[in-house]
Amino acid sequence: MAEPAVSQPRAPEDGAALGADKPAPEDDALLLAALDHVWSMAESRRSQRLQVVSYFLVSIAFISAGYVSALGNRLGAVAAAIPVVGIFVALGFWRSDRTLRPFITSAYEPTIALEERLAARLGVPSLELTRWVVDRRRPVNSVGHLISAMYGFSILVFAGAAIYALAR
Numbered sequence: 032m033a034e035p036a037v038s039q040p041r042a043p044e045d046g047a048a049l050g051a052d053k054p055a056p057e058d059d060a061l062l063l064a065a066l067d068h069v070w071s072m073a074e075s076r077r078s079q080r081l082q083v084v085s086y087f088l089v090s091i092a093f094i095s096a097g098y099v100s101a102l103g104n105r106l107g108a109v110a111a112a113i114p115v116v117g118i119f120v121a122l123g124f125w126r127s128d129r130t131l132r133p134f135i136t137s138a139y140e141p142t143i144a145l146e147e148r149l150a151a152r153l154g155v156p157s158l159e160l161t162r163w164v165v166d167r168r169r170p171v172n173s174v175g176h177l178i179s180a181m182y183g184f185s186i187l188v189f190a191g192a193a194i195y196a197l198a199r
Contacts, residue, residue, distance in 0.1 A: 066142070111196040
C-alpha cells in the first residue's frame with residue numbers, strides 16, 4: 032500500500048527558518064510570478080485605456096472634418112446632426128474609460144503588498160514604488176480626471192457646435 036504524500040513544511044514569511052540571507056527559492060519564484068501577473072494585468076488595462084483615448088481622438092478628427100465640410104456646403108441640418116453624433120460618441124468613449132478605470136486601480140492593493148514583500152526580502156524599502164505613487168496622487172492631477180475632462184470638454188464643444196449650426 033502506498034503511503035500518502037506529505038507536503039514539505041514551508042518557511043515562515045520572513046525567511047527566519049532558512050536564514051534572512053537565504054529565502055526559499057520557491058517563495059521567490061512565487062513572489063515574482065504573482066508580481067508579474069498583477070503587473071501584466073494592470074499594464075494591459077492601461078494599454079487598452081490609452082488605445083481608447085487614441086481612437087477617440089481619431090474619431091473627433093473625422094467628426095470635426097465632417098462638421099466643417101457640412102458647414103462649408105451650407106448643409107445646416109447635417110452640420111447640426113454631426114455634433115449630436117459626436118456627443119454620443121464622446122459619451123460612449125467616456126463610459127468605456129469608466130469601465131476600464133476600476134481594473135487599473137484594482138491592481139494597486141496587490142501590487143503594494145507584493146512590493147512590500149519584495150522590498151523586505153531584499154532589504155530595499157525604495158522598491159515600494161506603487162505605495163509611493165498612490166500616497167502622492169492628487170485626484171485633480173490624475174490621468175483619469177484629465178481624460179474625463181477631455182471627454183466632458185468635447186461634449187460641451189459638440190453641443191456648442193450643434194447650437195452654432197442651428198443658429199446659422
